[in-house]
Amino acid sequence: MSTQAMSARAVIPPSPGTVERVRNAVSDALVITWRNLLTIRRLPQLLVFATIQPLLFVLMFRYVFGGAIQVPGVDYVNYLMPGIFAQTVAFGAINTGVGLAEDRGKGLIERLRSLPMARSAVLAGRTTADLTRNVLVVGLMLAVGFAVGFRVQTDVFKLALGIVVLLAFGFALSWVFALIGLSVANAESAQAASFPIMLPLVFASSAFVSTTTMPDWLTPFAEHQPVTAAVDAVRALVLGGPWGTEVLTTLAWSAGIVAVFAPLAIRRYRLG
Amino acid sequence: MSAIEATGLTKRFGTVQALAGVDLSAAEGTVLGVLGPNGAGKTTAVRILCTILQADEGSAFVAGVDVARHPQRVRELIGLAGQYAAVDENLTGRENLRMVGMLTHMGRRAARTRAAELLERFELTDAGDRPARTYSGGMRRRLDLAAALVHRPPVLFLDEPTTGLDPSSRTGLWGVVEDLVADGTTVLLTTQYLEEADRLADRVVVIDRGSVIAQGTPGELKRTLGATIIEFTIPEPAEAARARSALAAVPGTVDGEDGLVRLAVTDGGAALMDAVRALDAAGVRPAAAAVREPTLDDVFLALTGHAVETPAEEVAA
Ligand SMILES: Nc1ncnc2c1ncn2[C@@H]1O[C@H](COP(=O)(O)OP(=O)(O)OP(=O)(O)O)[C@@H](O)[C@H]1O
Ligand SMILES: [Mg+2]
Numbered sequence: 001m002s003t004q005a006m007s008a009r010a011v012i013p014p015s016p017g018t019v020e021r022v023r024n025a026v027s028d029a030l031v032i033t034w035r036n037l038l039t040i041r042r043l044p045q046l047l048v049f050a051t052i053q054p055l056l057f058v059l060m061f062r063y064v065f066g067g068a069i070q071v072p073g074v075d076y077v078n079y080l081m082p083g084i085f086a087q088t089v090a091f092g093a094i095n096t097g098v099g100l101a102e103d104r105g106k107g108l109i110e111r112l113r114s115l116p117m118a119r120s121a122v123l124a125g126r127t128t129a130d131l132t133r134n135v136l137v138v139g140l141m142l143a144v145g146f147a148v149g150f151r152v153q154t155d156v157f158k159l160a161l162g163i164v165v166l167l168a169f170g171f172a173l174s175w176v177f178a179l180i181g182l183s184v185a186n187a188e189s190a191q192a193a194s195f196p197i198m199l200p201l202v203f204a205s206s207a208f209v210s211t212t213t214m215p216d217w218l219t220p221f222a223e224h225q226p227v228t229a230a231v232d233a234v235r236a237l238v239l240g241g242p243w244g245t246e247v248l249t250t251l252a253w254s255a256g257i258v259a260v261f262a263p264l265a266i267r268r269y270r271l272g
Numbered sequence: 273m274s275a276i277e278a279t280g281l282t283k284r285f286g287t288v289q290a291l292a293g294v295d296l297s298a299a300e301g302t303v304l305g306v307l308g309p310n311g312a313g314k315t316t317a318v319r320i321l322c323t324i325l326q327a328d329e330g331s332a333f334v335a336g337v338d339v340a341r342h343p344q345r346v347r348e349l350i351g352l353a354g355q356y357a358a359v360d361e362n363l364t365g366r367e368n369l370r371m372v373g374m375l376t377h378m379g380r381r382a383a384r385t386r387a388a389e390l391l392e393r394f395e396l397t398d399a400g401d402r403p404a405r406t407y408s409g410g411m412r413r414r415l416d417l418a419a420a421l422v423h424r425p426p427v428l429f430l431d432e433p434t435t436g437l438d439p440s441s442r443t444g445l446w447g448v449v450e451d452l453v454a455d456g457t458t459v460l461l462t463t464q465y466l467e468e469a470d471r472l473a474d475r476v477v478v479i480d481r482g483s484v485i486a487q488g489t490p491g492e493l494k495r496t497l498g499a500t501i502i503e504f505t506i507p508e509p510a511e512a513a514r515a516r517s518a519l520a521a522v523p524g525t526v527d528g529e530d531g532l533v534r535l536a537v538t539d540g541g542a543a544l545m546d547a548v549r550a551l552d553a554a555g556v557r558p559a560a561a562a563v564r565e566p567t568l569d570d571v572f573l574a575l576t577g578h579a580v581e582t583p584a585e586e587v588a589a
Binding site for chain 2: 024027028031034035038039042043106107108110111112113114115116117121272
């Protein structure tokens with residue numbers, strides 16, 4: 001072995017500075033986002049499956065249960081659709097965990113963990129791609145809503161604000177399921193572990209019926225949980241009435257969820 | 273300088289002691305072969321050296337960098353092709369390689385060029401724009417290896433790189449490894465095949481149940497055992513015993529179990545003639561006879577006195 005070869009090999013790359021680290025973290029997250037979006041483009045059926053469930057809920061609540069549900073002063077379809085939008089992003093967040101568990105099962109995360117990329121990138125890239133997917137799915141659900149008679153009672157700007165709030169909320173929930181997806185054995189377990197968390201949040205909320213119709217023991221939970229906050233915010237924005245507090249509450253929930261779960265998920269990723 | 277230097281690595285998973293104090297060392301530009309049966313701890317050792325897993329005890333340096341203290345720097349210097357091809361099935365081969373290029377911060381254009389270069393080198397150019405989901409097992413393996421080489425790492429870890437490859441792909445991959453080593457790359461390669469270690473490795477470490485049980489050059493290892501194995505099938509125990517004592521006169525080591533008499537020798541041809549004559553003189557007529565190269569099983573038998581055992585959980589997996 002020549003001394004020249006030795007010195008050439010012994011070069012230890014210098015630690016990058018903070019600016020470069022941040023730039024790499026952003027660029028790595030974008031690469032992973034690109035990769036996840038390519039997957040959606042290659043497998044468009046994922047998008048179709050993601051809309052089937054909320055679509056069935058629209059049909060069921062609009063035409064089967066809708067007649068039996070009375071909400072004073074509002075057309076039920078207008079009451080329902082904000083709930084459906086929130087349900088869509090909430091259940092959509094489960095995909096974050098399922099996708100991560102799948103990547104882990106295939107050994108892909110192992111390969112990524114051996115690369116000199118930012119530790120946050122796999123998770124940030126996944127949640128960002130899922131956010132993009134949510135934009136598409138919520139767009140589709142909006143179209144479905146219009147088709148079954150949903151009409152915005154306020155204006156298009158408030159509707160847009162409502163959608164932005166929902167997307168932020170969905171993004172936050174993604175981090176919860178990222179943690180779950182990295183903690184369980186496989187994609188099926190990720191799915192199985194996520195539903196028991198998501199179902200009570202979605203159904204014991206104001207998504208489909210008013211919380212005042214629920215039993216006394218359930219009302220405190222139903223009225224003070226994040227899905228209700230998100231539904232109320234969107235509902236206020238599209239049906240009219242005061243909406244500031246509702247929107248702020250939802251954003252506060254979202255920020256809080258990210259602040260708690262993003263570090264936990266990234267720590268879980270680091271540990272392997 | 274050692275490109276890989278590990279001392280006293282231990283790792284426990286619950287009640288399983290996967291590594292019980294393993295030392296590994298590879299000089300720059302050489303190939304270190306790590307041999308061992310299922311569950312020996314090979315993959316665990318590789319994962320520790322690749323910064324994927326933290327050792328409970330012990331220290332490890334790759335290209336002079338401490339894996340526990342500066343894992344991110346180590347990652348700049350290593351390439352890993354894990355035991356199971358870790359390619360993204362929904363991306364094309366080209367996209368897989370570009371992704372790794374981008375994630376190692378080589379820049380968009382360089383990543384694109386490098387991807388094309390590697391597809392060419394691994395004969396994947398024609399399949400390069402198809403989703404990897406449509407690749408055969410061998411193509412996936414090649415793509416996986418190509419992905420490990422994207423950023424031209426000076427130290428390469430290959431975990432059972434040829435398991436599941438057909439003979440011609442296997443030979444092809446050996447050629448690639450030899451080229452890399454000729455260019456100065458250091459390679460740690462795990463395998464279950466003595467033949468592979470023999471062909472590629474400068475030094476071999478044999479591990480079993482988390483401990484190193486032998487090491488040396490492939491030649492030294494085989495010499496502890498003999499270069500050729502001659503096996504006679506003799507079902508009748510009394511006759512087998514007679515055969516064993518007759519064969520003791522032939523230079524080499526005799527062992528065997530139920531119905532099998534095994535002779536490990538250094539000069540196959542002459543020893544075979546001697547053995548046949550000895551058996552004939554003793555009036556033994558074997559039901560069958562075989563002459564073969566020693567396998568990992570034989571090395572194990574010779575080193576440990578027990579055959580390669582496959583833990584039940586591994587079989588199920
Ligand atoms: N993540 C883990 N959790 C629990 N046990 C583990 C884990 N990884 C490895 N083990 C156990 O540690 C031991 C060593 O495993 P390892 O994968 O290192 O073996 P190996 O030599 O690579 O085997 P093979 O030839 O089958 O790949 C085995 O008993 C295995 O079951
Ligand atoms: Mg292994």
